[in-house]
Amino acid sequence: MKKKFIIATCLIVLTVPVFAQAAIDWWPIVPCGLNKPTVQEIQDGAKLLDESYYQDCNQCTLIKLADNLIDMIVQGLVPILGTFFFLLGGFLILLGNARPTWIQKGKDIMKNTAYGIAIVLGSYLIANFIFVSLASSDIISKANWGPTGVTITCKVGTLKDIVAGTAPGPAPVGGEICTRPQALAAQYNEFYPKRNAPELDQFISCIKSKLPGENLGSMYTWDVNKELCNYSRGNPTCSTCSHKVDSCHYGGKTGSKGSLAVDFGNAAIGQRIVNAAISCGVPAAKARCENTAGANVGCSSGSGATHVHVSAPSCDAN
Numbered sequence: 001m002k003k004k005f006i007i008a009t010c011l012i013v014l015t016v017p018v019f020a021q022a023a024i025d026w027w028p029i030v031p032c033g034l035n036k037p038t039v040q041e042i043q044d045g046a047k048l049l050d051e052s053y054y055q056d057c058n059q060c061t062l063i064k065l066a067d068n069l070i071d072m073i074v075q076g077l078v079p080i081l082g083t084f085f086f087l088l089g090g091f092l093i094l095l096g097n098a099r100p101t102w103i104q105k106g107k108d109i110m111k112n113t114a115y116g117i118a119i120v121l122g123s124y125l126i127a128n129f130i131f132v133s134l135a136s137s138d139i140i141s142k143a144n145w146g147p148t149g150v151t152i153t154c155k156v157g158t159l160k161d162i163v164a165g166t167a168p169g170p171a172p173v174g175g176e177i178c179t180r181p182q183a184l185a186a187q188y189n190e191f192y193p194k195r196n197a198p199e200l201d202q203f204i205s206c207i208k209s210k211l212p213g214e215n216l217g218s219m220y221t222w223d224v225n226k227e228l229c230n231y232s233r234g235n236p237t238c239s240t241c242s243h244k245v246d247s248c249h250y251g252g253k254t255g256s257k258g259s260l261a262v263d264f265g266n267a268a269i270g271q272r273i274v275n276a277a278i279s280c281g282v283p284a285a286k287a288r289c290e291n292t293a294g295a296n297v298g299c300s301s302g303s304g305a306t307h308v309h310v311s312a313p314s315c316d317a318n
Contacts, residue, residue, distance in 0.1 A: 005105075025105070029072060031064040032057040035226075038218040038265075066127075074124045078117060085113040095169075176240035178228060185231035189256050194222045194230040197251070197258040201310045203280055204262055207310070210276035217265025223249060230259075244294065248286075248315035260315040264308040270299035273308045284317075286311040 028034065036054040037046040091107035094101030164190060177184050185192035196204075208216070225231045229241035233250045246253045248261030264273050270289040277287035287304035288296045297303045311318060 008302065027068075027072075029065065029068045031068060031118070032061040038224070040219045058171045070124060070127050072245070074120060074189055078120050082113055084116050085109055089113065089294055101272045133268055141245065181228060182230060183230050184237065188231060188235070189229045189254075190233060190234050191256055191258045192231060192252060194227075196221045196313065197255065197257040197260050197314075198259070198260075199314060200260050200262060203277065203282060203310065206280035207264075211269075211272060214269060214272070215266055216269075216273065217267075219261075220263045222248065223262065244318075246317045248311040248317055252311075252317040254316040255314065260312040262310050264310070265305055265306075267299070267305040270305055274299060277308075277310045281313065282310055283313055286313065286315070 003096045023147055032054075033056065037048060042048055051157040054206075072085075092102045092106030093111065096106060108114070110227075159316040162192075177187065182192045207307075223242045226239055226241050228238040229243070230250060232238065232241075233253070234243050234245040234247050241250075243249045248255075249259055249263075251258060251260055266273070267289055274284075274287045274289065278284055287308070287310045288301035289303065290307055290309045291304045292306050294309070297305050299305055299308070309318075
């Protein structure tokens with residue numbers, strides 16, 4: 001009998017790494033509304049999550065939140081607590097030769113733990129069944145069984161849309177091509193996947209070397225908010241874009257090697273960044289302090305500048 005308990009306990013311990021690996025799927029628990037890391041933060045080692053974690057929260061993400069909580073219990077808490085109580089029960093049985101009550105207590109703990117795990121797993125199956133069976137078609141467009149249960153694809157607007165009583169917006173004006181970014185990039189002669197042009201990376205490195213130890217603030221090159229705009233040169237083919245059409249952030253009018261502009265977030269040292277850029281070979285007209293509208297407002301204190309815009313010399317736009 002004791003051998004059976006030892007074998008069962010060892011098997012449970014060996015399954016913990018499997019559950020630990022699966023736990024990655026439910027973290028972060030809240031699946032929306034996170035701030036996307038900047039390019040600089042990514043370069044500094046920040047982890048880039050799935051794009052869905054940076055979207056606005058909506059009624060679909062409430063379902064995903066519930067799903068994450070269930071996964072956290074099943075994949076995170078149950079393996080840890082189950083292993084602990086099985087080990088506790090096993091030790092009581094092994095050490096209970098002179099104390100029969102310990103043996104019975106150990107058996108009860110292991111039996112109740114097994115019942116608890118069975119109840120939790122059964123509830124897990126029922127919850128996934130409910131997600132598929134009872135959620136309305138305007139909330140769930142597709143549900144498939146995956147390694148961690150049901151995978152849900154949503155098709156609703158944001159919570160703001162729901163409160164306002166509006167329906168989800170129309171399909172992208174670009175139609176089917178907006179679902180194929182590589183084809184979109186080919187249409188506009190853009191580099192795919194998005195990247196900085198090698199020339200721009202050289203200027204960024206040079207500017208940093210001119211200002212060692214200085215905090216240059218956030219650094220944005222390509223469009224981090226409107227992904228497809230990086231492949232349409234800022235044309236609103238699929239959505240509105242963060243920068244003007246043919247902006248150097250999109251490679252200008254004809255550039256095909258990637259982004260040719262960078263925005264430094266620390267406008268407080270804007271003039272020093274501009275001077276560093278000019279000393280690196282950037283024309284004076286392509287290094288300037290801008291406000292949120294992208295207008296050149298100068299770098300003096302009180303000018304309203306929010307960032308420093310630097311374009312590579314080869315860019316045929318601003």
